[in-house]
Amino acid sequence: MALKIIADECTSCGACEFECPNAAISLKNDVYVIKASGCTECDGDAPKCQAVCPVEGCIVQG
């Protein structure tokens, strides 16, 4: 149960880091990554990182 960020698609804007309610997203080597152990996929709500990400298909099921 975790989402992941496709590095090639990421613009490194950081919107997802700001919005993640679990602080599971951080910047690593110029792209953002989701720490699988921290991601809850927002417990059934629409995942906030996906909702704010400007690139469709950048954040997907891990």
Added chain:
Amino acid sequence: MSSNVVPLTSILRSRPVSEAPKAPAGGGCSSSSCGSSDGQGDMPAHIWDKVKDHPCYSEEAHHYFARMHVAVAPACNIQCNYCNRKYDCANESRPGVTSEKLTPEQAARKVAAVAAKVPQLSVLGIAGPGDSMFDWRHTSATFREVSKLMPDLKYCVSTNGLALPDHVDELAEHNIDHVTITINMIDPEIGALIYPWIYFKGKRYTGIEGARILHERQMEGLERLTEKGILTKINSVMIPGINDQHLIEVNKAIKARGAFLHNVMPLISDAAHGTAFGLSGQRGPKPAELKDLQDKLAGGANLMRHCRQCRADAVGMLGEDLSQDFTLDKIPEAPSYDPEPRRLYREVVERERADRNKAVASAEAELAETVEEAPAKLVAICTKGGGRINQHFGHAKEFQVFEVDAKGVRFSGHRKADNYCVGGYGDDDKLDVVLAALEGIETVFVAKIGRCPKDDLKKAGIEAVDQYPFEYIETAIAAWYADRFGNRAETSVIA
């Protein structure tokens, strides 16, 4: 560094201002109707003080002062059909485009480096590349860092408005007294055609629902800024067939809520940019369509006509972009900053301005005397800044366009003719680019022009006027106009 900066040396070392070119005997005039017009006019002193050195808020100031944007706020909370956040190109100059994103500390370093080399710098803005209000942590940290070094800079931000109401009080605390909000509609049904989605309070909203939330937040933010006495500029992207006529309603709505300035900008649309509008073939407006709309808006909120739609990391005078000269690898670790050149420059500008205003006023009076009735004419100017005709035709990457009639000379806009940016290579292509940029204009004023291009222009029905090198734009246009269309023309023929 680009030669398009008003060279400080040219002002400091040239003739004393009292010996600057006099208003030509043929008469002249001026009232550049852009932003805060060409001078204080009937503006209250405290507002004039805020805008007089801000190149975006005062058309007059844009001849003298430079701005810089630092790209510290990449995160955004809405999607616009004219924006693609993945796109970037060092040779592209348009909103949302930047070459490198900066941390607040890097941004402060860059501002100091630019201020040391560009004494014309008067304004620091944060315009994304995302949304400065949504990415408020980065925005506020940057202003905090920079204001330690340079408290005398003017600070401004631009935003889509969605997160704006949350930060109005903090804006006032940071001494940010200029805010630009992009408002493209006041009708959510039209908004739904421009914004596929917005992200608000943890949720994505689409269609009319999303556009309605955005609209309500924009109006709330604008009203609260007006209450606080913070000056607002409203940017509207003119999208033919979608919101072009609707912008008349937008203009009324923002004026009623106290907006200081309305800036209608043409949609930039190209499939190569990968935007939704670019891919769908949505076109941008032609210069004449933009001018028609701007003319219809006269009498509403003050109009800005001198916008260059600059990059999120733009540096320099409005018509130029020095951003590539100040990338992180080119600026020192700890740039030294001496405020003295900037202070000196402001002094010089005050003198130059007073002289220009005097020349322009006497020219205007003479124009009123000599010309009774004549058709309004659009003319193009080659200028490097300073309000003078001081650029060689061959160096012009853009033309400033003025409208002249018996009532005066008014700034009308600018036309880009950048050879590289529009894809041309070599001289032949360049001429085509220039001719396209000068559509509807029969006269271009130049400091100098070669014989071949002069003949080429003539063949295309455009006269190049080189009799007024280095004179003030308004006085030169007025003198020429009085010669052509005034009573003076007849007397001079007889004489």
